[in-house]
Amino acid sequence: MNELQTILSDSVNRLLADYSTKQTIVAAEQGEWPKALWDELVANGLTRVLVPEDMGGAGATWSDAYVVLKAAGEHAAPVPLAEAIVAGWILARAGIAIPDGIVTLMEGDFLLKEGRLSGKATRVPFARHATHGVALVKSGWGVEAVLAPLDYARLDKDQNVAREARDTLYFERVVVETGWVELPEDGLRLFGALARSVQMAGALDYLTKQSVAYANERTQFGKPIGKFQAIQQQLAVLSTQSAAAGIAAAHACAAADKGEASFEIAVAKVRVDDASSIATSIAHQVHGAIGFTYEHGLHFATRRLWAWRAEFGSGAEWAEELGRAAMERGADELWPYVTGR
Amino acid sequence: MQTFRFDLCELPEETRGLREEVRAFLAEELKTIPAVIRAQTWSGHDQAFSAKMGAKGWIGMRWPKKYGGHERSAFDRYVVLEEMLAAGAPVGAHWIGDRQSGPLLLNFGTEEQRQLILPKVAKGECFLCIGMSEPDSGSDLAATRTKAEKVDGGYKVNGTKLWTSGANRAHYMIALFRTDPEKKHDGLTQFLVDLKSPGITIRPISDLAGNSHFNEVVFQDVFVPDSMLVGSEGSGWAQVGAELAFERSGPERYLSSYLLMKELIRELSKRGGEEGAKEVGRLIAHLVTLRQMSLSVAGMLDKGENPALEASVVKDLGAVFEQDMPVKAHELIGAEPTIGGGDDFTEVLAYLTQTVPSFSLRGGTREILRGIIARGLGLR
Numbered sequence: 001m002n003e004l005q006t007i008l009s010d011s012v013n014r015l016l017a018d019y020s021t022k023q024t025i026v027a028a029e030q031g032e033w034p035k036a037l038w039d040e041l042v043a044n045g046l047t048r049v050l051v052p053e054d055m056g057g058a059g060a061t062w063s064d065a066y067v068v069l070k071a072a073g074e075h076a077a078p079v080p081l082a083e084a085i086v087a088g089w090i091l092a093r094a095g096i097a098i099p100d101g102i103v104t105l106m107e108g109d110f111l112l113k114e115g116r117l118s119g120k121a122t123r124v125p126f127a128r129h130a131t132h133g134v135a136l137v138k139s140g141w142g143v144e145a146v147l148a149p150l151d152y153a154r155l156d157k158d159q160n161v162a163r164e165a166r167d168t169l170y171f172e173r174v175v176v177e178t179g180w181v182e183l184p185e186d187g188l189r190l191f192g193a194l195a196r197s198v199q200m201a202g203a204l205d206y207l208t209k210q211s212v213a214y215a216n217e218r219t220q221f222g223k224p225i226g227k228f229q230a231i232q233q234q235l236a237v238l239s240t241q242s243a244a245a246g247i248a249a250a251h252a253c254a255a256a257d258k259g260e261a262s263f264e265i266a267v268a269k270v271r272v273d274d275a276s277s278i279a280t281s282i283a284h285q286v287h288g289a290i291g292f293t294y295e296h297g298l299h300f301a302t303r304r305l306w307a308w309r310a311e312f313g314s315g316a317e318w319a320e321e322l323g324r325a326a327m328e329r330g331a332d333e334l335w336p337y338v339t340g341r
Numbered sequence: 342m343q344t345f346r347f348d349l350c351e352l353p354e355e356t357r358g359l360r361e362e363v364r365a366f367l368a369e370e371l372k373t374i375p376a377v378i379r380a381q382t383w384s385g386h387d388q389a390f391s392a393k394m395g396a397k398g399w400i401g402m403r404w405p406k407k408y409g410g411h412e413r414s415a416f417d418r419y420v421v422l423e424e425m426l427a428a429g430a431p432v433g434a435h436w437i438g439d440r441q442s443g444p445l446l447l448n449f450g451t452e453e454q455r456q457l458i459l460p461k462v463a464k465g466e467c468f469l470c471i472g473m474s475e476p477d478s479g480s481d482l483a484a485t486r487t488k489a490e491k492v493d494g495g496y497k498v499n500g501t502k503l504w505t506s507g508a509n510r511a512h513y514m515i516a517l518f519r520t521d522p523e524k525k526h527d528g529l530t531q532f533l534v535d536l537k538s539p540g541i542t543i544r545p546i547s548d549l550a551g552n553s554h555f556n557e558v559v560f561q562d563v564f565v566p567d568s569m570l571v572g573s574e575g576s577g578w579a580q581v582g583a584e585l586a587f588e589r590s591g592p593e594r595y596l597s598s599y600l601l602m603k604e605l606i607r608e609l610s611k612r613g614g615e616e617g618a619k620e621v622g623r624l625i626a627h628l629v630t631l632r633q634m635s636l637s638v639a640g641m642l643d644k645g646e647n648p649a650l651e652a653s654v655v656k657d658l659g660a661v662f663e664q665d666m667p668v669k670a671h672e673l674i675g676a677e678p679t680i681g682g683g684d685d686f687t688e689v690l691a692y693l694t695q696t697v698p699s700f701s702l703r704g705g706t707r708e709i710l711r712g713i714i715a716r717g718l719g720l721r
């Protein structure tokens with residue numbers, strides 16, 4: 001982390017500690033929009049970190065955004081901050097002005113004709129609270145970024161296991177703004193996966209800190225359970241998994257700052273996915289029954305990890321892409337490829 | 342709570358030319374060496390190859406020129422090492438001296454010791470081994486018993502070192518001896534021992550696969566002159582601690598099964614590349630991440646920091662990854678491993694299936710590393 005990122009990290013973490021409280025998260029899970037939290041994020045320019053300054057953003061890099069997204073994951077912020085950041089980045093690249101309001105990301109099947117969007121978007125994060133959705137649509141010559149107002153879309157409510165809204169949207173010839181953009185057709189899934197990977201690395205960091213703290217507090221057999229070697233060894237594993245997740249996600253952000261980053265993003269999503277499976281299991285084991293209650297906050301992180309690891313392509317899907325591509329290049333090309341990027 | 346710091350560390354552009362040079366060298370040098378021999382990488386001993394590397398200037402790359410070094414960057418060195426390992430070059434003979442003993446002498450050795458050893462090590466002509474473990478002192482290194490008693494002009498050594506890799510082919514040992522039986526940690530001292538000294542008996546020990554790389558080294562009234570004491574008397578424990586960060590984080594801590602990974606991918610590709618794609622992708626994700634972690638530690642070492650904790654993390658995760666390789670190969674292909682008479686895949690599979698158990702023992706066991714990490718987390 002450079003100096004700017006350290007300052008950014010401190011201020012974002014402070015903001016989220018104040019505004020993304022347990023109370024806020026519980027209320028959000030019951031359907032309430034965490035307005036105070038969102039307004040604070042907007043006021044601090046955090047929803048537009050990746051938008052250039054001349055378009056009203058902070059003009060930051062993915063490596064800077066890493067700090068913000070990681071904090072969002074660590075604090076289980078129940079808002080579409082990651083979605084807004086990625087959406088803003090796509091819109092800016094397409095030369096479309098960033099609208100006021102809440103912008104989310106839409107994956108789905110679309111038809112774009114004469115500036116009108118038809119089709120269906122599935123599992124759209126926080127759609128019921130959002131004012132706009134961003135999608136990428138393949139057109140004749142390339143890929144177009146689409147900014148769609150959501151007022152005219154039909155909406156079916158759904159949610160993920162973290163009880164975050166994941167809604168279905170139906171569009172019928174809705175007038176949208178469009179702009180050509182130099183991104184792959186699956187760019188939204190790709191950069192969504194990048195953002196999720198970083199959030200997950202943040203949630204994994206939380207699991208390590210929380211589990212270590214709990215192990216030092218909870219006493220059984222006359223001593224803190226953290227004094228038992230079996231627990232120490234488990235926590236060591238948990239911490240190495242969160243460390244691996246952190247650097248995998250940071251590496252992908254650095255690659256995104258340099259250019260084509262699909263390989264590094266796939267690596268990150270797969271590695272973070274694996275880390276999540278190991279880490280959630282250890283964190284719950286160390287916490288005993290109390291960690292299995294709704295009252296205890298551990299599950300705000302673990303349920304997010306279970307939901308997020310399947311979003312924007314699961315680890316298994318990305319792994320399959322990595323594996324197929326490696327086999328197509330051939331066994332002897334793997335090393336030159338890994339070191340040549 | 343202290344967590345680990347793994348800052349990204351990117352290899353500079355300038356290393357590209359060097360990488361190409363190393364690759365061209367290896368393509369020529371290794372073209373007749375079969376995959377199963379290459380799979381030994383840093384356990385493979387080949388003096389002629391070490392001498393060629395020395396001539397290329399690829400040993401002691403970071404050391405001062407006055408000791409035969411080349412004053413290259415940590416990143417140049419990293420590139421040479423990872424290329425050697427990924428290709429399966431037989432770098433074992435000079436590995437310990439280059440990685441560990443050379444830097445130790447640069448840190449704590451006397452001018453005389455450096456002049457005596459380093460130029461020859463850098464030429465690929467002088468090999469070292471590490472004498473830490475003993476029959477009753479494995480993980481509990483502070484239980485070291487081999488005793489060095491003060492005598493006129495030096496020390497008289499009696500005891501046994503065990504599992505000493507390469508002692509049968511090395512010229513010197515960096516040994517940890519007990520100089521003070523009254524103190525525990527503070528009673529330990531490091532010495533540079535000439536293995537030709539009278540009273541030393543070296544007996545190779547066959548491993549489970551029938552290969553002899555580690556040894557029992559018995560000391561009977563061996564005289565070690567004062568001039569061969571490394572650092573200061575009683576600070577052996579602290580010096581060993583500093584050494585271990587170098588020992589635990591290099592690319593050899595995740596590339597020891599790379600030859601099998603390559604043969605596995607080749608085998609799956611032959612079968613159409615449908616099967617096993619997910620597993621291969623997962624292995625790649627772990628490989629790339631471990632490389633970033635290892636590079637990150639290299640960057641910290643280069644800045645003179647002591648990333649002992651981070652090095653333990655790399656070694657623990659790396660060993661798990663390396664040990665998973667024969668398991669994945671077995672699950673995906675299910676071919677019987679062969680010793681002689683098979684193809685590259687089944688031969689390499691046999692070698693690594695039998696070798697990987699040692700990966701979480703040598704250089705500190707899994708449990709010891711996780712204990713170090715737990716201490717870093719504030720649990721101990």
Ligand SMILES: Cc1cc2nc3c(=O)[nH]c(=O)nc-3n(C[C@H](O)[C@H](O)[C@H](O)COP(=O)(O)OP(=O)(O)OC[C@H]3O[C@@H](n4cnc5c(N)ncnc54)[C@H](O)[C@@H]3O)c2cc1C
Binds near residue numbers: 480481503506705
């Ligand atoms: C291939 C190979 C090469 C080697 N090369 C060298 C070399 O060159 N020089 C050298 O000095 N040594 C070398 N070693 C020795 C190596 O460092 C030791 O094997 C290692 O330190 C463990 O010691 P041990 O084998 O006596 O096992 P032990 O210490 O007896 O351990 C046995 C088991 O008990 C566990 N255990 C021990 N203590 C604890 C504890 N406090 N808490 C929890 N679990 C514990 C260990 O983790 C392990 O699982 C080599 C070993 C191998 C396998």
